[in-house]
Structures are given as C-alpha cells and as structure tokens.
Amino acid sequence: MRIAGLTQDFMGFTVVGPGHFLGSGHPGPDDREQPSHLGLIESTDGGESWRPVSLSGEADFHAMEAAHGRVYGYDSVSGRLLVSEDRQTWDPRADLALADLAVSPDRPEEVIATTEQGPARSTDGGRTFAPVGGAPVLVYLDWPASGRLVGVAPDGAVHVSTDGGGTWARRGQVPGTPQALTTHGGAEVYVATGTGIHRSTDDGRTFRVFQEL
Template sequence: MARHHHVRRLVPLVVTGLLLAACGQQQAGETPAAAGEVTELAHVHGLGVDPADGALYAASHHGVFRVSDGGEPVKVSETQDTMGFTVVGPGHFLGSGHPSPDDTDRPPHLGLIESTDTGRTWRTLSLSGEVDFHALEAKHGQVYGFDSQTQQVMVSTDRKTWDRRARLSLADFAVDPADPDTLLATTEQGLARSTDGGRTFTPVPNAPTLLLVDWPAESTLVAVSPDGTVQRSSDSGATWTSAGSAPGAPEALATRGPSEIYVATDGGIHRSADGGASFTSVDG
C-alpha cells in the first residue's frame, strides 16, 4: 500500500509530489540488478509482510525486494516499476505499475499483475495497458484499487472484471477488516470515509493531517502524517492520537497486527514493535 492526505496547501503539494515522483522513469546511469542480487533499495511504493514466514517485502521503482532485519535488501523480482502492491496470502502478491525501460513487449501500464512465488515471477490478471493502480488492497474476497489514470476507486470480485466507483484525488486508502463497504481515504481535502464500498466519500471531521493509512484490526487504524508522525485510532478513525515518528519523508506503510509497524521513508525502512512509539532501521 500504500499514501495520504491533507492540509490546505502543504498536503496537496506533498501528495501530488509523491504520486508524480513514484511514476518517474529510471534515471540515466542507473543499472538495475538481476533478481537475487543485493542492491540499494530506493523509491519504495509499497510494503507487505508475507504471513508464511513474517518476511517483509518492499515494492519499488526497480522491482520487489525481500528485506531482512539488519541486512541488505535482496532483489527477488524482475526490474519493473511496481507501484500498487499488496500481500494476499502466503507467497501471494498482487501489484501494478510499469515495465522496465528496456521491456518493449509490454504496455506502459501493467494493469493488475499477480505473483504466487513471493514476487519472483508475475503474470497479468486484467487491465493490461489500461490501468495503473497506485494503491491496492485485497480483503473480503475482493480487490480494491485506485487507478491513477482516472483517479477512480475500482473493485473486483474475480480480479478480471471491475466496477468503477468514486472519482477523487487520493494518496492512500484502507478497507475496514470487519466491513467490506467501509473505506478510509487520505485526500487533498482531508481524511474521507466511504460506507458504500467506495461509491461515495464524505469528510471525516477533526482528523489530523495524514499521508498513509492501514487498518490492521477491527476499529484499529495506523496512519502516518507527511512529516513521519505516526497517528493511531481505536474507534475506526473517529479520533486520533499521536505516537512517535519515523525518520524521513514517508513513502509506504505496512502493519503486522496493531503494534508492529513498518514505514519506508527516503532514509530507509523502519520498524516499530511498540505501536509507533519508537523505530529502528531494518534495511541495513
């Protein structure tokens, strides 16, 4: 997953900048490493924990990496700009994005792609050439995505046919684990809630400035502000409290239960085991 949202002037600039930067092409002079090689991890678009073994995976501008605590990230996938990213189950990932610059056989937008071998190989499921998901979630037997091309929330029950729903400028969204119709989205205007499966959204009053959001347990939300401050809610987003702060500008967020939090920033990937009160580096 995941980015986030609001504040009158600052947040629209932050959100727009993150979304545009995430879509950038490989810079001149960069040489992508082959799968399995150790290489520097940067421009992280999504994080996810494999329930098979608790391993952390980072989807980036140059492919998917396995991140070991204290060790160097190891690239596991081909070099593709993996934008939207979510872990469905053991070894099972969904993604979206763009092919590598030297891959001329695929369209510029990959649509929905799937890996069942922890990111080593990918296949197209749907929407090839049509959609560039910048946020993805798989819950309640459905896949929820945000298409950066049309700025629409899209939902599928079979990963092939899609229902296009609300159109809004969002940075990130999360789905209630207890209710398939309830979503929270971080937008340029502030935190917004949907209770009809993403067809309509209404503002959440008095919410803090947020950029990234995750919903690890019923009623429990974890979010990150543009400055890296962790925000928590125990009442489904009605009220929020501040915890600690991840160092650097946030790029992606993942949780493993309500207390274990991973935040990717421009300075690396950081882990908290105490609900965001403190962080340590996990990527060397």
C-alpha cells in the same frame, strides 16, 4: 524493483496471502514487450514471476487493497476507485484524488482514503466519500484490526486510532518522507522512507531503523 530478471516500477502492491501478491505499475526500461501501464498483475510464487490478470495497458493502480474476496484499487489513469470481485471485471466507484486506502476488516463496504484535505470515509463500498472530522492529514494508512487504524502524515508523524477513525492520537515520528506503511500483529508498525525502513514495536511510539536502503 528487480524481480525475476526484470526491473519493474511498482506503483501499487498488496498481499493476498502467503506468497500471493497483486501489483501494478510500469515495466522497466529494458522491457519493451509489455505496455506502459501493467494493469493488474499477480504473483503466486513470492514475487519470483508475475503474470498479467486484467486491464493491461489501461490501468495504473497507485493504491491497492485485497480484502473480503475483493480487490480495491485507485487507478491514476482514470482518477477513480475501481473494485473487482473476480479480478477480471471492474466496477468504477468514486472519482477522487487519493494517496492510499484501507478497508475495514469487518465491513467490506467501509473504506477510508487519504487525501490532501484529510482522510475520507465511504460506507457504500467506495461509491461516495465524506471527510473524517477531526482526523489529521495522512498519506499512508493501514487498518489491521476492527477499531485500530495506523497512519503516517506527510511529515513522518505517526497517528493511531483505536475507535475506527473517530479519534486519533499522535505517537512517534520517522525521519524523511514516508513512502509506505504497514503493520504486523498488535504493536508492530513499519514505515518506509527514501533512506530506510523504520520499525516500531510499541504501536508507533518509538522507531528504530530496521533496514537501510
């Protein structure tokens, strides 16, 4: 991704608020001033510029969430979930391999992570996780409202839960390999693949190409 004249490889990204982003990843090939692992970086001008915040040269967050005044991040270097309340000091939590994570909008201690074996739930802030029984294997996940979770499987099938992950219903399908997922409002679902961004306005039942890549 090219931002402010620099190309950066963003592995983790989350929105804190309007124009306020947090990210992580690697500098571009033309940037020899920054370490290979950017740690936590921040933009407060809509991505026009970025500044290092913490763990520069140490952490590479591949999944991130900002919620309840905290930042939850999966560090691929250590293989652990890290949590911070001030973005400077980090508390190491569970050691597990995950692709994505979502935090309950109501309970800061409840986290669901996607793993190769299926979703896993934590009720102690990510210190321990247990499998979510009966859930489909998902790669990306969003938790936009109290009981509503939306996830996409490795094959592009979209699944929705309306009871906090207790039960799941398969909805539509996107072509290609999913690379990211997000939701907006009560019914919009966006899934990015290698060829484009696909948008649903009926809670994942049908998709159309929103933007080709």
